[in-house]
Amino acid sequence: MRMNLVLELLDVPGQLVSVLEPISGLGTNLVTVIHKRDAKNENGKIPVQITLEGEQENLNNVIKRFNDLGINIIEKDGVINKEFISTILIGHIVDKDVRDTTDRINALDGIYVIGFDIRLDGEDKSTALINLEVAYGKKQFAFDEVKKIADEKDLLMINEV
Template sequence: MKMNLVLELMDVPGQLVSVLEPIGTLGANLVTVIHKREFKNEQGMVPVHITIEGERENLFNVIQKFDDLGISIVEMDGVVKKEMISTLLYGHIVDQDIRDTMDRINLLKGVVITGFDIKLDGEKESTALITLETDYGKKQFVFDKIKEIAEEKQLLMINEV
C-alpha cells in the first residue's frame, strides 16, 4: 500500500531527517521526498511531500508517530487535513487583554493563529481580523470556542470573513 502525505515542518537544520527516521523503524519504506523550502509560510513552516509504502498497519503506525511527535499532516492521499478560517472581533479588544485572547485560542488542540490584524481607532472600539489554521472538520468547534471567549470579553464576533 502507498500513501502520499504533505507535512508541515519547521525550516531548521535536522528537522527533515528527524521526521524521516521513524518511517523505516516502523516497517515502512520511503519512496519520494519533495522538500519545498521556497514555500515557507508566516510561521516558518515548509511543506514536505512524501510517499511511503508498506503494510497498512505500518503506515498507520507512522501516521500515529507523526501525531505523537507533533508533526502536522496537512494532506493525506489528496485529502486536505487542515483548513484556513477567519473571523472578526469587534469591541474594546486591547482593553480586554488581547494577549489572553490569543493564548486561549492557541491552546485549542489542532488550532494555530496564523494572522492577527487589528485596526485601532484611538480610544474607540477596534476591529481584529483573526486568521487560523485548524484541523479539517473542526471549524464549528473553533468558532464556538472563540464565541465563548468573545462573549466573556463583551466582544462582537463575526464568522467567515
C-alpha cells in the same frame, strides 16, 4: 499500499531527519521526498512531501507517530487536513488591540485567521466574527487558546455549535 503525505516542518537543521527516522522502524518504506525549502510560510515552516509504501496498519502507525511527535500533516493522499471554524468576540475589541489579537491567534501552531469582520456601535461594545483555518484535529485546541486571549482582554467569546 502507497500513501502520499505533505508535512509542515520547521526549516531548521535536523527536522527532516527526525521525521524520516520513524518510517523504517515502523515497517514502511520511503519512496520519495520533496523538500520545498523555498516555500517557507510566515511561521518559518516548509512543506515536505513524502511518499510511503507499506501495509495499511504500518502506514497508520506512521501517522500516529507523526501526531505523537507533533508533526503537522497538512495533506494526506491529496486531501487537505484542515477545518474551518468561526467564533464571535464581544466587547471593546478595538480598544483591546485588534492587531495583537489576530497576531496572537496566527502565532498558534496550525491556526490562521482567514476572516475578521467587526461591527462597531459607537462607543458601545463591538462584535467581531473571526473565521479560522485550523489544522485537522486542532479545533478544540483553537477554541481553548482563543478563549484564553478573549479572557485576558475581557471579551465574551461565543463559539459555533
